[in-house]
Amino acid sequence: MAATQAEADIHLDGVSKRFGDMTAVDDLTMSIPRGSFFAMLGPSGCGKTTTLRMIGGFEDPSEGKVFLGGSEVTQLPPYKRDVNTVFQSYALFPHLSVERNVAFGLERKKVGKAEALKRANEALELVQLGHLGKRKPAQLSGGQQQRVALARALVNRPRALLLDEPLGALDLRLRKQLQIELKRIQQDVGITFVHVTHDQEEAMSMADTIAVMNGGRIEQAGSATELYERPRTAFVANFLGISNLIEAKVTGDQRVATHDGVALHAPECAGLIGDVQIGVRPEKITLILDGEPVPDGSNVLRGKILVAAFLGVSIQYVIQAAGGEELTVFAQNTDGTEAFGAGREVQLVWKPEHTFVVQRG
Ligand code: ATP
Numbered sequence: 001m002a003a004t005q006a007e008a009d010i011h012l013d014g015v016s017k018r019f020g021d022m023t024a025v026d027d028l029t030m031s032i033p034r035g036s037f038f039a040m041l042g043p044s045g046c047g048k049t050t051t052l053r054m055i056g057g058f059e060d061p062s063e064g065k066v067f068l069g070g071s072e073v074t075q076l077p078p079y080k081r082d083v084n085t086v087f088q089s090y091a092l093f094p095h096l097s098v099e100r101n102v103a104f105g106l107e108r109k110k111v112g113k114a115e116a117l118k119r120a121n122e123a124l125e126l127v128q129l130g131h132l133g134k135r136k137p138a139q140l141s142g143g144q145q146q147r148v149a150l151a152r153a154l155v156n157r158p159r160a161l162l163l164d165e166p167l168g169a170l171d172l173r174l175r176k177q178l179q180i181e182l183k184r185i186q187q188d189v190g191i192t193f194v195h196v197t198h199d200q201e202e203a204m205s206m207a208d209t210i211a212v213m214n215g216g217r218i219e220q221a222g223s224a225t226e227l228y229e230r231p232r233t234a235f236v237a238n239f240l241g242i243s244n245l246i247e248a249k250v251t252g253d254q255r256v257a258t259h260d261g262v263a264l265h266a267p268e269c270a271g272l273i274g275d276v277q278i279g280v281r282p283e284k285i286t287l288i289l290d291g292e293p294v295p296d297g298s299n300v301l302r303g304k305i306l307v308a309a310f311l312g313v314s315i316q317y318v319i320q321a322a323g324g325e326e327l328t329v330f331a332q333n334t335d336g337t338e339a340f341g342a343g344r345e346v347q348l349v350w351k352p353e354h355t356f357v358v359q360r361g
Contacts, residue, residue: 009034009192010055015064016216017050024050028064030207032194037186039195039203041143041239042213048196049164051213055194056162057083069159082159088168090149092137099124099133102152109156109220123151126185144176150185162193167202179205204228212236215253215355228269234277234358243279244327245358250276257357260323264284264299265352277358284332284354287317290345296337301348304325305340317341319348 006053009029017025025047029236034037040048053059054066055358057078066074073081092101107113124130126145136143163182167175183206186193197203200277204224205212211221212235220227221234228240235242248257250269257266257278265277280299294300303319306326310333317329317340331337340346 002011004084008032009036009069009356010038010194011067012051012055013053013065013067015054015061016257017047017112018062021240025061025217026221028216028218029220030211031148032192034207035190036191037183037193038212039197039207039210041197041200041203041210043198043239044247047215047216048198048213052085052162052164052194052196055160056083058085063293083157084156085162085164086146086153086166088165090145092145092148092152094137095343096136097131097133097283098135098137098148098311099211101137101330102133102155102170103147105152105156112178119155120151121163123155124148126154126180126188127151128185141174142145146170146178147181154185154189154191157189158191160194163193163195165196169331175202182193182206204240213240221356229354230356231279231358235354237279237358242282242328243358244285244325245277245328246280246321246323246325248276248278250274255352257355259301260321262301262323264301264355264356265297266357267300267353268355268357272357279356279358280350280354282316283314283327283332284350285327285329286349287319287329287346288349289340289342292347293349294349297352298349299352301327303346303348305342305346307343308340308342310339321348 010032012028012030015028021112032214042048047085049312050059054061057076068081075082077221084338099117100122102123103116103305106116106119127150129147167178179202194339210227211223220232229349231237234245237245246259248259250272255265255267255269257269257276275361288294294326301321303321305317306320308317309316314330319327319329321327
């Protein structure tokens with residue numbers, strides 16, 4: 001991953017967590033750079049929350065060490081770690097005003113009341129709730145309450161903020177709005193955010209670095225673009241969108257994979273030999289009617305349109321390729337785009353550099 005251990009704000013070294021004979025997190029080593037927005041993404045049960053809880057100090061690792069800012073904290077309780085956690089349920093005190101909710105932690109740390117309220121209102125400004133400090137939590141919407149929880153977690157300027165599906169309880173429209181706001185807030189405060197989610201779009205829209213987890217391990221970590229354009233495993237390829245994976249064989253020429261007798265150029269095949277799976281994202285494919293010319297150097301598969309669905313910004317096609325697989329194509333609905341109906345014979349055409357290669361299995 002990007003940061004070395006020395007530069008890392010948060011570093012896990014060979015961390016495992018077992019519950020009885022069940023391994024929730026399996027020998028995880030990772031570094032989260034200072035000031036980055038880091039997302040842990042994966043399906044339910046893959047170990048994201050357990051990892052976050054070990055960083056926060058709510059769970060003891062069965063093995064391995066946790067470092068914050070270069071110092072080992074494995075044995076420290078949560079309140080002695082310079083990190084705050086925002087959970088899906090915001091747990092505000094109903095009888096306290098919004099500003100007192102935010103100031104509460106500071107007052108307990110013996111910051112004077114006036115100073116605590118001043119800082120609470122600064123934190124509320126940050127989440128754009130500066131005007132609602134006198135209200136009670138019940139007088140706010142769900143999204144506003146979650147922002148109060150965020151202000152409360154930011155008010156003492158921790159080294160890092162740990163966010164455990166913080167938007168999970170909100171409806172889709174509000175979630176999208178808060179995703180953008182969270183990113184803005186992270187940029188403004190510049191502290192490290194570690195965000196747990198099972199929503200790939202959420203992770204991709206916010207994080208500088210995403211670690212895709214599966215079965216207690218990190219399958220692949222990188223920027224959203226890297227993971228989307230260059231997935232290394234079928235799991236990552238499928239989790240981050242439609243992969244159009246097809247079976248192929250790399251033989252003599254190592255930059256060519258053969259599928260159903262058709263040679264497909266794939267620069268990533270260099271150095272590989274034998275059976276592979278290759279994929280291409282749906283929006284990278286252009287449809288050209290059978291018999292019409294295709295650009296030189298393109299990869300081409302033939303197929304027949306099974307379904308054409310109009311989605312507004314794009315048209316989604318499901319196509320039966322000559323080799324039998326069903327592939328998906330998104331065509332932008334721009335001026336001059338010709339829509340094809342079901343039953344048409346087409347060529348699926350894409351550039352070799354848009355072909356990715358994943359390990360089998
Ligand atoms: P979700 O998105 O559903 O929260 P997750 O990826 O965050 O999932 P974890 O909550 O970390 O997953 O759980 C990982 C595995 O560990 C799961 O199989 C879960 O059932 C198990 N697990 C978590 N906490 C405990 C516990 N306290 N006791 C026993 N098993 C647990």
